[in-house]
Amino acid sequence: MKLLTGFLLCALLSFTQQAVPRDKCLCEVTYVEQTFPHDKLSTIEDSASKCNINVTPKMPLELESLLLGLDQRLLQLKEDVSELEKEDDGELYGVLSLQVIENEMTDIKQLIERLSRTTVESQHLTTNITTQLKDLKTGMEELEKYDTMHVVKSRQANQHLRASLSQCRKGTTIDIRPTQPYPQGKCPYGQFLNITGPRVYTAGEYPGSYAYGAWGRDPKPAAGKESWYWLVMLTSSNRFSNYVRLYNSLSALIVGKSGPGNIQIHSSNPATNTIQGPNTVMYREALYYNCYNQDAVCRFNLTTKTVSTLQLPKGTRYNSKGNFCHLDECYPYTDLDLATDESGVWVIYTTKQDFGDIVLSKIEEGDPLTLGQTWRTSVYKQAVTNTFMVCGVFYATRYISKDLEEIFYSFDTATGVERFNIGIFIHKMSTNILSLNYSPVDNMLYAYSDSKMVSYMLLFR
Numbered sequence: 001m002k003l004l005t006g007f008l009l010c011a012l013l014s015f016t017q018q019a020v021p022r023d024k025c026l027c028e029v030t031y032v033e034q035t036f037p038h039d040k041l042s043t044i045e046d047s048a049s050k051c052n053i054n055v056t057p058k059m060p061l062e063l064e065s066l067l068l069g070l071d072q073r074l075l076q077l078k079e080d081v082s083e084l085e086k087e088d089d090g091e092l093y094g095v096l097s098l099q100v101i102e103n104e105m106t107d108i109k110q111l112i113e114r115l116s117r118t119t120v121e122s123q124h125l126t127t128n129i130t131t132q133l134k135d136l137k138t139g140m141e142e143l144e145k146y147d148t149m150h151v152v153k154s155r156q157a158n159q160h161l162r163a164s165l166s167q168c169r170k171g172t173t174i175d176i177r178p179t180q181p182y183p184q185g186k187c188p189y190g191q192f193l194n195i196t197g198p199r200v201y202t203a204g205e206y207p208g209s210y211a212y213g214a215w216g217r218d219p220k221p222a223a224g225k226e227s228w229y230w231l232v233m234l235t236s237s238n239r240f241s242n243y244v245r246l247y248n249s250l251s252a253l254i255v256g257k258s259g260p261g262n263i264q265i266h267s268s269n270p271a272t273n274t275i276q277g278p279n280t281v282m283y284r285e286a287l288y289y290n291c292y293n294q295d296a297v298c299r300f301n302l303t304t305k306t307v308s309t310l311q312l313p314k315g316t317r318y319n320s321k322g323n324f325c326h327l328d329e330c331y332p333y334t335d336l337d338l339a340t341d342e343s344g345v346w347v348i349y350t351t352k353q354d355f356g357d358i359v360l361s362k363i364e365e366g367d368p369l370t371l372g373q374t375w376r377t378s379v380y381k382q383a384v385t386n387t388f389m390v391c392g393v394f395y396a397t398r399y400i401s402k403d404l405e406e407i408f409y410s411f412d413t414a415t416g417v418e419r420f421n422i423g424i425f426i427h428k429m430s431t432n433i434l435s436l437n438y439s440p441v442d443n444m445l446y447a448y449s450d451s452k453m454v455s456y457m458l459l460f461r
């Protein structure tokens with residue numbers, strides 16, 4: 001580098017006085033400073049942002065879910081082996097038990113294969129990123145030498161200012177919040193305060209195939225099915241489904257190996273009693289959902305494979321007329337949302353007479369199904385992206401950005417108190433959340449997000 005940095009700009013200009021006629025004075029200015037390489041800076045900025053995109057939390061998360069799955073499988077294996085040992089009559093092990101164990105070993109082998117593939121990928125990623133970071137650092141050092149105009153430095157200063165500004169803004173919002181405690185409801189764990197980052201994040205058995213769906217755990221499973229998970233994918237037009245798929249463990253769901261398989265409601269899709277819309281839930285081995293082409297809730301009993309229906313009040317919006325929405329779009333056929341919590345099953349909907357505001361009813365599970373107590377909220381359904389219930393408190397979310405969804409609203413059915421300033425953020429792994437449901441068995445919030453299955457743990461005071 002020819003130039004010394006740190007000189008004032010004017011010192012770098014060389015003036016050459018030339019011999020010219022006396023009545024004229026000519027001054028030639030030569031600018032010997034090299035211009036600042038803006039292209040290079042923007043190339044470096046591009047690589048930095050690419051680097052950022054590569055380092056998402058997805059990879060470690062996948063590892064974590066796989067390890068979690070493996071852990072559960074190994075426990076199961078241990079149990080089954082000790083069961084097998086009990087069967088040992090000195091000569092032969094039960095053929096059936098041996099087969100069960102063989103199947104489990106196959107599952108575990110698959111899990112380990114997935115795990116080692118993911119580990120290798122993440123090692124590559126780490127190596128690549130280290131190299132990229134080194135390159136970036138060298139590039140920036142080069143640029144600093146050119147930086148007599150303080151381009152890079154002032155950008156850095158700007159960034160610091162911006163960061164402190166947003167810090168400052170956050171500080172102010174917290175101050176604005178009212179200091180009264182959250183309404184308590186009848187929650188055994190205390191009040192719901194926050195949620196963790198994603199705990200399980202998986203593409204499951206049909207990666208990318210079905211954008212709309214729901215998954216979760218039955219809060220009141222039958223004996224022996226405590227570790228089961230259910231999955232409903234809208235397999236036709238993002239609108240219908242005619243079956244629920246079951247997995248006997250989380251790891252089985254992650255590696256995509258359904259033991260129990262599908263339980264079919266009807267052989268055609270759609271037909272009467274087909275599942276319409278993604279917001280389904282499972283409770284006491286029955287699936288609750290919006291019945292095809294009706295303003296009614298269907299309950300499919302998985303044991304008897306029979307359907308009962310519950311007619312909703314006159315004026316209930318259905319067939320995609322009272323959907324969940326965000327600014328850019330509405331999610332089709334999300335008129336009805338079913339939810340479970342400690343107290344049972346709820347239905348969330350809206351009616352003409354409520355002018356599109358959310359109405360919330362308890363479902364009484366008897367035979368026939370009946371509609372229990374109903375509450376009217378003052379939150380407009382189309383301003384909400386999804387809802388869920390925890391301990392008798394209703395929560396609604398709204399879209400903030402492709403990475404964030406906010407739990408912004410609550411309605412406590414015990415006190416009737418409504419709040420619009422909850423301010424709990426969900427870190428999304430994909431842009432759209434098509435269903436959200438809380439499972440009181442593990443205090444997890446289950447989300448189905450653009451064909452991915454994600455879960456979060458709720459944190460209570």
Ligand SMILES: *[C@@H]1O[C@H](CO)[C@@H](O)[C@H](O)[C@H]1NC(C)=O
Nearest residue numbers: 054121122123124125126128
């Ligand atoms: C790392 O970089 C190599 C070559 O630059 C590329 O082939 C490979 O796909 C990259 N790996 C990851 C995980 O990004």
Ligand SMILES: *[C@@H]1O[C@H](CO)[C@@H](O)[C@H](O)[C@H]1NC(C)=O
Nearest residue numbers: 193194195196197423424425
């Ligand atoms: C909620 O948790 C996130 C991190 O998971 C944290 O950044 C945030 O400050 C927490 N919010 C509250 C209100 O505690």
Ligand SMILES: *[C@@H]1O[C@H](CO)[C@@H](O)[C@H](O)[C@H]1NC(C)=O
Nearest residue numbers: 283284285286301302303304
């Ligand atoms: C399903 O049917 C069985 C048999 O009639 C019954 O015992 C069970 O309670 C039903 N489940 C639900 C959720 O209604």
